[in-house]
Amino acid sequence: MSFALNPQQRAIIAIIAAVTVMAVSLSLSIPLISISLERREVGSDIIGLMGALPALAFLFFSPVVPRLTRIFGTAQILWGGLALSSLSILALAFNDNLYLWFFLRLCMGTGMVILFLISETWLNEIAEDHNRGRTIALYISFMTAGFAFGPVLINILGSEGRLPFVISSIIIASGGLLFLFARGIFPTLSGKSRISVWSFIKTAPMICGAALLVAFFDGSVLTLLPIYGERNGMHVETAVLMSSVLLAGNLLLQFPIGWLADRFGKDIVILVCSIIGLGGALLLPFMVGKTIFLWPMLVLWGGAVVGTYTIALVIMGQVYKGAELVTANAATGVLWGVGSLIGPASAGYAMKIYDPHGMPAIFAIICFFFVLLSSFQFFKTKRRSTLSGSA
DSSP states (O other): OOOOOOHHHHHHHHHHHHHHHHHHHHHHHHHHHHHHHHHTTOOHHHHHHHHTHHHHHHHHHGGGHHHHHHHHOHHHHHHHHHHHHHHHHHHHTTOOOHHHHHHHHHHHHHHHHHHHHHHHHHHHHHSOGGGHHHHHHHHHHHHHHHHHHHHHHHHHHOSSSSHHHHHHHHHHHHHHHHHHHTTTOOOOOOSOOSSOHHHHHHHOHHHHHHHHHHHHIIIIIHHHHHHHHHHTTOOHHHHHHHHHHHHHHHHHHHHHHHHHHHHHOHHHHHHHHHHHHHHHHHHHHHHTTTOTTHHHHHHHHHHHHHHHHHHHHHHHHHHOOHHHHHHHHHHHHHHHHHHHHHHHHHHHHHHHHSTTTHHHHHHHHHHHHHHHHHHHHHHHHHHHHHHHHHO
16 A cells, blocks of 8 residues: 655645744744843833734735735745745844844744745645645644744743744744655746735625634734733633633634535535634623633634634635635735734723723624624525526
C-alpha cells in the first residue's frame, strides 16, 4: 500500500503547516512587543497605538495585494511577505528606537497580510468542493492552535533580551521550508480580475458580514472577556480562563462545522452558527459567574461564531477562482481590519455606558444583523432551489 502524497495533498499540508507557524510567531511577537515597551516605561497609549498597526495593515494594504500578485506573480509575493515579516521581527531585537519600532511593526503587519491572504487563497483554490468545508475547517483549527500556543512560548523563552525575538523570526522563516515541501506548486492567481475589492463588498454581503463579525468578535469579546468576568465577580485567573475556553471552542468545533456544511449545505449551517452566536451573547450576562453551564456555552459560542467565517471561506472558494479569489480574500482582509479596529473601541465604550454588560450587548446587536443577513440568504437559496425543481 502506497502512502505517497499527491501534489494537491502536499500543498494543503504545506499551507496549513505554514499558516500555523505564522500564527505562532505572530502571537509570540505581539505580547513581546507590548511587554518590552512596558518595561521601557512607554505609555499605554503608545502601546495601544502600536497594537493597532496590524489592523491598519489589513485595512489599507489588503486592496494592494491583488495588484502586486498580478505584477510580480504569486510565488514572488509569498516569499517577499515571508522575508518582510521575518526580518522585521529580527530587527526589533537589535534596535530600541521607538520610531523604528513603529515602522518595523507596520512592516510585520504588511508581511502578515500578504502571507495570510495568499495562503488562504491558495488553499481555497486547490480544495475540492466535496470536502472544502473540512479542508477550510482544518486550516482555521490549526491557525487557532498556533495563535493559542504563541503566548505559551513566552513562559518558556522569557520576555527579556533578544532571544525571544530571534526565535520568533526563525519560526516564521521556517514557513519557507514548509512552502518548499509543496515543491513549487503555487497557484496561478496573476490574471485580471473582473471584480474589485469594493464591488465584492457590495455583491457578497454574507461573506463580508462574516469577516466583519468574527473580526469584531476577536477584537472585542476575546479582548474584554477577562475584564467582563472580573466585573461580574470572578477571580482574575478564572476570568482569564474564559478566553482560553472560547479559543478551545474555535479549535474543537471547526472540523465538525465544516463536515456539517459539506453534508447538509452551507447556508443552513451558517444560519445556525449565527443564531448560536446571538444566543451566546444574550445568555452570557445570565451565566457569567453564576453557573457551571457557562463553560460549555463558551465552547459552543466561540466555535459557532468563528464557524460563520469558516463557512464564508467555503462559499468564497466555490464561487470565485483565480485572480478573483485573491480580490475576494483582499476584501475580507479590509473588513477584518475594520472589525479589529472598531471592535475593542466600541465594546469598551459600550461597557462604560452599560456597565458591565455593554460588551455582550453590542455584540448581540452585531450578531442580530448577521442573523437577518444569513436568514435572507438561506430563504433566497431555498426559493431558488424550489423554483428550479418545479421547472
